[in-house]
Amino acid sequence: MIAVWVALGALTVLSGIAAVQTGDKAPGFTLTDQAGNPRTLAEFKGKTVVLEWNNPECPFVRKHYESGSMQALQKEATDQGVIWLSIVSSVPGKQGYLDPSHAATVFKEKGYRSTALLLDSSGQVGRTYGARTTPHLFIIDASGTLVYHGAIDSIKSADPADIPRATNYVRQGLADLAAGKPLRVSSSEPYGCGVKY
Amino acid sequence: MFWLGLLGVMAWSSLLAAPVRGTNASLELIAETENVQPGREMWVGVKIRHDPHWHTYWLNPGDSGLATKLTWKLPPGFQAGPVVWPVPQRVEIEGLVSYAYLDEVVLLTRLAVPATLPLGSPVKLEVQVDYLICKEICVPGKTTLGLTLPVLDTARPSPQADLIQKYVEAVPVPVPASAVNVTVEDKVWILEFQVPSAGLKDAYFYSTQEQTVLYGEKQVLTLNGTQARLRVPRDPAVSPDYLVGVLAGDTLRWEVVAPLALHPVSTGPGKVPTPTSWTLWAALGSALFGGLILNLMPCVLPVLSLKIFGLIQLAGGDRRVLFQHGMVFTVGVVTTFWALAGALLLLRAGGQQLGWGFQLQSPLFVFALLVLLFGVALNLLGVFEVGVTLTGAGGAVQRDGSLRGSFFNGVLATVVATPCTAPFMGSALGFAATQPAGVSLLIFTALGVGMAAPYLILSSQPAWLAFVPKPGAWMGTFKKALAFPMLATVIWLLHVLTLQTSAWGATAVLVGLLGLAIGAWIYGWAQIPVGSETQRRLGYAASALLGAGALLWTVQQIRVESGAPAESVGTRVENGLTWETFSPERVEQLRREGRTVFVDFTAAWCLSCQVNHKVVFGSEEVRQQFRDRNVATLKADWTRRDPVITQALAAFGRNGVPLYVLYRPGESTAQVLPEVLTPQIVLEALKKPAGQ
Numbered sequence: 001m002i003a004v005w006v007a008l009g010a011l012t013v014l015s016g017i018a019a020v021q022t023g024d025k026a027p028g029f030t031l032t033d034q035a036g037n038p039r040t041l042a043e044f045k046g047k048t049v050v051l052e053w054n055n056p057e058c059p060f061v062r063k064h065y066e067s068g069s070m071q072a073l074q075k076e077a078t079d080q081g082v083i084w085l086s087i088v089s090s091v092p093g094k095q096g097y098l099d100p101s102h103a104a105t106v107f108k109e110k111g112y113r114s115t116a117l118l119l120d121s122s123g124q125v126g127r128t129y130g131a132r133t134t135p136h137l138f139i140i141d142a143s144g145t146l147v148y149h150g151a152i153d154s155i156k157s158a159d160p161a162d163i164p165r166a167t168n169y170v171r172q173g174l175a176d177l178a179a180g181k182p183l184r185v186s187s188s189e190p191y192g193c194g195v196k197y
Numbered sequence: 198m199f200w201l202g203l204l205g206v207m208a209w210s211s212l213l214a215a216p217v218r219g220t221n222a223s224l225e226l227i228a229e230t231e232n233v234q235p236g237r238e239m240w241v242g243v244k245i246r247h248d249p250h251w252h253t254y255w256l257n258p259g260d261s262g263l264a265t266k267l268t269w270k271l272p273p274g275f276q277a278g279p280v281v282w283p284v285p286q287r288v289e290i291e292g293l294v295s296y297a298y299l300d301e302v303v304l305l306t307r308l309a310v311p312a313t314l315p316l317g318s319p320v321k322l323e324v325q326v327d328y329l330i331c332k333e334i335c336v337p338g339k340t341t342l343g344l345t346l347p348v349l350d351t352a353r354p355s356p357q358a359d360l361i362q363k364y365v366e367a368v369p370v371p372v373p374a375s376a377v378n379v380t381v382e383d384k385v386w387i388l389e390f391q392v393p394s395a396g397l398k399d400a401y402f403y404s405t406q407e408q409t410v411l412y413g414e415k416q417v418l419t420l421n422g423t424q425a426r427l428r429v430p431r432d433p434a435v436s437p438d439y440l441v442g443v444l445a446g447d448t449l450r451w452e453v454v455a456p457l458a459l460h461p462v463s464t465g466p467g468k469v470p471t472p473t474s475w476t477l478w479a480a481l482g483s484a485l486f487g488g489l490i491l492n493l494m495p496c497v498l499p500v501l502s503l504k505i506f507g508l509i510q511l512a513g514g515d516r517r518v519l520f521q522h523g524m525v526f527t528v529g530v531v532t533t534f535w536a537l538a539g540a541l542l543l544l545r546a547g548g549q550q551l552g553w554g555f556q557l558q559s560p561l562f563v564f565a566l567l568v569l570l571f572g573v574a575l576n577l578l579g580v581f582e583v584g585v586t587l588t589g590a591g592g593a594v595q596r597d598g599s600l601r602g603s604f605f606n607g608v609l610a611t612v613v614a615t616p617c618t619a620p621f622m623g624s625a626l627g628f629a630a631t632q633p634a635g636v637s638l639l640i641f642t643a644l645g646v647g648m649a650a651p652y653l654i655l656s657s658q659p660a661w662l663a664f665v666p667k668p669g670a671w672m673g674t675f676k677k678a679l680a681f682p683m684l685a686t687v688i689w690l691l692h693v694l695t696l697q698t699s700a701w702g703a704t705a706v707l708v709g710l711l712g713l714a715i716g717a718w719i720y721g722w723a724q725i726p727v728g729s730e731t732q733r734r735l736g737y738a739a740s741a742l743l744g745a746g747a748l749l750w751t752v753q754q755i756r757v758e759s760g761a762p763a764e765s766v767g768t769r770v771e772n773g774l775t776w777e778t779f780s781p782e783r784v785e786q787l788r789r790e791g792r793t794v795f796v797d798f799t800a801a802w803c804l805s806c807q808v809n810h811k812v813v814f815g816s817e818e819v820r821q822q823f824r825d826r827n828v829a830t831l832k833a834d835w836t837r838r839d840p841v842i843t844q845a846l847a848a849f850g851r852n853g854v855p856l857y858v859l860y861r862p863g864e865s866t867a868q869v870l871p872e873v874l875t876p877q878i879v880l881e882a883l884k885k886p887a888g889q
Contacts, residue, residue, distance in 0.1 A: 019411070021433055022434065059329075059335060059337045060263075060335075127292075132261055132293055133261040149434075153791070154862065155791065156264075156790065158337035159337075167862070169791075185862060187435070188407070188791070189407035189408050190261075191262075193331065194290055194293045194295065194331070194335075196291075196333070197293070
């Protein structure tokens with residue numbers, strides 16, 4: 001059993017991060033949410049979906065949550081019928097790993113306004129999408145095609161004071177999508193802590 | 198006694214600023230000297246000693262992380278340059294690769310010390326270091342470091358000098374764009390280059406551009422004799438026109454700005470075809486046309502009024518003589534283009550980073566041109582005559598029958614024209630710079646022929662000159678009037694010289710010109726046969742002595758003053774916009790912040806640059822749009838020699854100014870705007886929807 005895990009681990013490390021590109025079909029997945037229910041990407045077919053890679057302890061994630069700006073954007077999006085999935089890919093023993101029994105508390109205490117907080121504790125979904133940093137954002141349109149991947153906004157820093165000055169690529173992307181226009185920025189370099197695979 | 202001791206301790210502690218404990222690291226501000234010396238540039242550095250396994254990040258952090266940021270707080274007049282980054286290490290954690298520093302690193306910065314700094318009271322240098330430091334987890338840190346140094350008239354090395362020297366020697370060296378040949382395949386960049394003489398075992402390309410390479414994938418080096426080939430996995434998200442980064446290995450450390458070879462030619466509006474993909478014919482056509490348009494650029498106008506004057510004088514005369522003058526003028530123009538091209542090629546072969554207009558980067562050349570034009574103005578005003586015989590109107594330069602005069606006019610027109618780059622000419626010159634000497638000379642010939650063409654045609658068709666009035670007494674008055682455009686050009690050259698030297702340099706030039714004018718006046722007096730032969734000889738001798746003395750003295754002053762540091766470091770406000778000093782790193786950094794970036798490649802001697810600037814940024818609408826869109830404005834000032842700017846120009850296939858470049862957020866390709874700029878062009882480029 002252990003041998004199989006080691007082999008699998010070696011395989012994933014060797015295969016590195018297989019990034020999904022804009023225009024690709026978004027790969028499906030099944031993950032457990034904060035309430036312990038299995039959730040799939042397929043159940044949100046026909047809707048715009050935002051995937052947000054998260055690690056509650058990473059300073060860059062904290063920048064956007066402790067200032068309240070991430071929750072505000074989540075509310076703005078979900079009010080318009082957009083599905084927002086926050087995903088934690090930290091593996092057990094690494095920073096940000098969420099125990100299933102603990103996830104609901106974090107979700108409530110930090111005031112998440114996303115549709116669900118999903119636990120990817122094998123890191124497999126993160127690797128499939130090529131999630132490199134927390135935060136790292138992906139937008140999937142109603143047809144299931146990836147239309148944006150990259151940073152949350154235009155100013156790379158851990159300082160909350162930069163948020164008002166930055167262009168939020170997700171807000172801008174969702175607005176473009178709602179207006180039926182091509183996204184002004186369809187990819188950018190993500191910034192933040194490395195995902196704790 | 199106690200106080201003395203305390204003072205001693207204070208002085209000691211300021212010299213040996215102890216490391217400051219930051220977040221999982223110790224930091225220290227160090228300097229190569231234990232004092233500052235007015236007017237002397239110096240290296241300073243932020244030394245970061247990381248706790249075991251903790252690391253901070255390079256300019257481009259790679260898969261994750263954040264570059265360290267230095268914010269300087271310096272006494273008035275001090276200027277800090279950009280961070281000079283040592284080659285980073287690759288830190289791999291579970292398939293994610295970051296470019297970072299472990300153990301010890303010194304982030305170097307060049308510090309300009311004002312020449313006017315008074316000796317005595319010490320100065321305090323302060324820097325705020327914002328960094329992200331990671332092991333498995335990441336923690337942001339903010340540490341302020343200070344260093345108080347005395348001001349002395351000689352610089353003394355500090356105990357840290359050796360450490361700084363070690364890092365200075367390890368800084369990647371810029372290589373010409375041609376050193377690395379870049380081609381692109383579906384999934385990889387291919388970098389080809391010559392193996393250094395010391396051999397090569399490994400190499401890695403650290404991209405400073407975002408979304409260009411896949412950091413987590415292996416780069417593969419293959420060697421074939423002295424030819425090295427590095428396959429760099431490519432991020433398919435964007436496709437830039439050039440690669441920027443550091444190519445590092447066991448025996449090389451290169452700073453690379455390499456345009457893509459065989460990049461598909463784009464024909465969209467505002468885009469310039471990649472010069473390397475040009476045919477010789479297209480380049481020659483462009484050069485011919487560019488040369489023609491050069492006649493309409495502001496630099497050449499004063500000299501051309503002279504030429505037209507010459508044509509008027511000759512209009513009524515012999516057709517053959519007129520045509521001869523046209524031909525000789527053309528020969529003068531073309532020969533001068535050859536001389537300039539030859540000098541440029543020779544100097545470049547000698548390893549100097551130079552481009553079109555290079556001679557105007559030399560204050561002594563500017564001075565020579567200034568003296569020449571001032572002399573012509575004095576001559577036009579009738580202060581003295583050239584040549585032994587006296588004629589009513591003209592002097593040797595324009596006198597009937599003097600072919601020498603026409604040749605000289607061609608030379609003068611070309612030399613004066615060099616500060617301008619006409620449309621079409623920029624890309625033709627850029628092409629010439631990448632070609633073998635023979636092809637280069639051919640393109641310069643086409644430029645010259647293009648420039649001389651209108652006069653050649655006019656002189657071969659004297660019937661077209663029928664409209665001009667008959668020569669007469671009015672010409673004497675008109676000739677004097679021609680002195681004023683000359684004097685206007687003198688003012689402009691003086692402005693250039695002020696920027697290249699100092700206020701004192703400009704004053705010295707004016708004193709020199711005064712001496713010259715008095716010399717010319719005495720010479721003019723001696724030419725009139727009123728005094729005795731002895732008196733006239735004495736007059737000639739006195740004028741020669743005065744003129745030569747004034748010139749030599751001024752040249753000496755300029756030599757001393759041209760060593761003064763440039764004023765244009767840091768930021769300056771022009772037309773209500775703040776212009777930062779250009780560096781490729783700063784452009785990359787701003788682009789990574791998602792800012793729209795406008796770069797103005799300019800020089801004080803480039804007249805078309807000044808005109809464009811006034812026209813475009815004089816427009817309130819443009820300024821408003823720039824402010825509303827938070828456009829970062831950068832100025833690359835090529836008034837003085839600057840290898841970094843020469844290289845940046847080369848990356849756009851250019852070899853001269855002006856060049857206007859616009860980077861829009863989310864777009865990988867820079868947009869090159871035309872050489873003749875209008876507010877409409879700039880506004881359209883700004884407002885155009887993304888991806889077009």
